[in-house]
Amino acid sequence: MSPGEPLLEVTNLTVDSGSARLVRGIGFTVARGERVGVIGESGSGKSLTALACLGLLDDGLRPGGSVRLAGVEFDLLGASDRQLSAIRGKRVGMVFQEPMTALNPVQRVGSQITEGMRLHGTRPTRRVADEAAVELLDRLRLPAPRQAARSFPHQLSGGQRQRGVLGIALSNDPDLLICDEPTTALDVTVQKEITDLIVGDCEERGTAVLFISHDLALVSSVCHRVLVMYGGRIVESGPADRVLSAPKHPYTRALLAACDLTPGSRARAIPGVVPAPKDLPAGCGFSNRCAYADEQCAAPPEPTGEKPDDTVACWHHDALPAWPSAAESPDRDRTEPAHCGKAVDSELLLSTQGLTRRYQGRRTGLFGKRPTFRALEPIDLDLRAGQRVGVVGESGAGKSTLLRLLAGLDRPSDGGVRYFGRADGPSGGAGSRLQVVFQDPMGSLDPRLRVREIIAEPLPARRSAAARERVSELLTAVGLPEEAGERYPHQLSGGQRQRIAIARALAPEPAVLLADEPVSALDVSVRAEVLDLLRTATTEREMALCVISHDLGVIRYLCDTVLVLRDGRLVESGTVESVWEAPRHPYTKQLLGAVPRMRY
């Protein structure tokens, strides 16, 4: 093998599902020791590309084209399972998104790591393999690696499990590591640890990485080079700094603009939705959402560029205005009035005194006491009209517990919530003057009801003509066509579903709107429009907004006050700007430091 030869060479890769072409002929290379990022929204074909390279596509999906790995004489695409088995786990390791399902729940972590070593014969005896697994876990900075190797997956935390998955992938010192959204299911601080680990370890050993993510900032902090995918094609590729600082393709530009949640700016959503593969325009896949599209775009543009690894597939990339252009970048002039000062004297809508939630665990012995677990330590909180409060923290911090208590969906162990100045009993609740937007727009809409019925749910007389009118009004307000009312939730995209959830919450004209991770299940391009919708809907009506998120950017974009929770305890609170600029608590500093930022 010559030194100049790429480690992985993908040529004209396609994936067909029978009814549609999901990956439409893409080609790229990965050099030895190079870290290549693949950026794209859901449905762009980025995960399929990775799976196709390893022959791991589901039944019913047919790959085409060629995938060559240096030092392997056959094409990975046509290879038999037996041939691929010799490569998977040995030359190429894979890290999956969800660390819980990637590990076998009934097998110890150590033996899952040694399995690959022993199968591939790199460390054939059990004793040697066991030692190697412990060393590997130590290298991956797992505290008490020997004990971790003996643990079952459920005994480890999410980050520890993902280190275990990484351990399996790295067990045979592969030449290439494929990571498919390796940190999406993890908290920010853990995400930083894991990506630092991937970068550090691969740098040290010269392992190449194919890093798939929807998070531009994360990719920019990990990779040397990026590929931007849209509609099953690579629309732009090049060095990470060039692509992210001087994007050439309209889609890359739009994506960057949609990601920018700098306060005072207005994030720009990409118009339209990511079309289903069979509805993609025949030529340039992005042409139906692109501001620069014309008749030439009906023909598919070829990737062009001075160098083969710095390309853009757009007919008009030369004619685009310089980046950042006023028309595409977030418009920063549009500052909104600050709410922090004036909210103090407005109506008190919601207040808590010593609000606490404890859960009782299982009795450990016959006469043992039931252990109690404090999900939320006593918390005092006031929410006034027009105030926008963000609650930030990692999983297990008590954010969702707090929201459920505020919404009256759960009963506090101690303390209580006063709604609108009244001292209601625990069962009183706030009535429909308080509404919630939930995290998962699929789970929060009843799949058996039509959109119209869903939105009308909180209305008093939901079959009346007035209710019908109100639903139509709400559909328009959230930017959906009237016909959408007759559809079922599954017929709509994620962003549209979340807009329906918002329309339902706004239906009874609530005074308080609670939002639980309102955009974490959404793609970047629609995230902005949902955030804007929440922002305009609440400011127009002087609504109090309480947003829960693990994403500091979202809080900063939407809120003026922030509460930082950790292990059920309030560790810091203040105006967003003051906490952002000068965090006082070490945990807040750690949290802010872990947020991936655009490097370029």
Added chain:
Amino acid sequence: MRSRATLVTGCLIVALVLAVAAVSMVWTPYDPNHVDAARQLAGAGGEHLLGTDQLGRDVASRLMVGARITVFAGVVAVGIALLAGVPMGVVAGMTGGWLSTVIMRVSDFLLAFPALLLAIMLAAVYGSGTLTAMVAIGIASAPGFARVSRAATLRVMTAEYIDAARLAKRGRVAIALRHVLPNIADIVIVQASVSFSTAILAEAALSYLGLGTTPPTPSWGRMLQESQDLLFSTPQLSLWPGLAVAATVLGLNLLGDGLRDRVDPALEGVR
């Protein structure tokens, strides 16, 4: 496409059984209970399409009338099981706590109680007959429905749309009718089609033991029982009712599977 074929086949078989049962009310080739000593155990074909039994009764006519009893038996048994089991399961799943415990323990007790013993007890009190046998089978299958619907309800109750409904100030009954029942319907339909099949088989078994349909009324189960002595000399006598039972059960299972896929709007795109 496959689930559509399943549904159509199931529908056709079930429709055929229903049609035969309906026609038997107005017309049968012969009087099903007419004993013709001169023509015992005639073979299939000829004057009697499917031959005659040991008393010279026309088998085709008896099968047609038997379909009536069989459909009636299935409807009664599944109806009782549905009406008793599903509300038990939904209430247990939605409330939790002591009420749920009580309901599920009652259902466990019913489940542990042998269905045959229940049928014998009911037959002793009310006299044996198709209805008695079916009530017994219905009661015996109710716990299955309760368990299945409780499990499905527990799953539905964790969904955020239930929280959203609570925030919309919907009452428990409204939530049960509007959100829980439609979302557990797929599982209940499958359970119903399986129960329908078992009810038909159980009717046959109970009739066979003399606890179900009383002579001379024909039911498929009774016909099987009466043909037992002649199994080796004239096997076709057992063949026809056996085939009828097998085909109907198959048809119902196909129908249930097809319906399950049909009621789920989310599967529309998949088909």
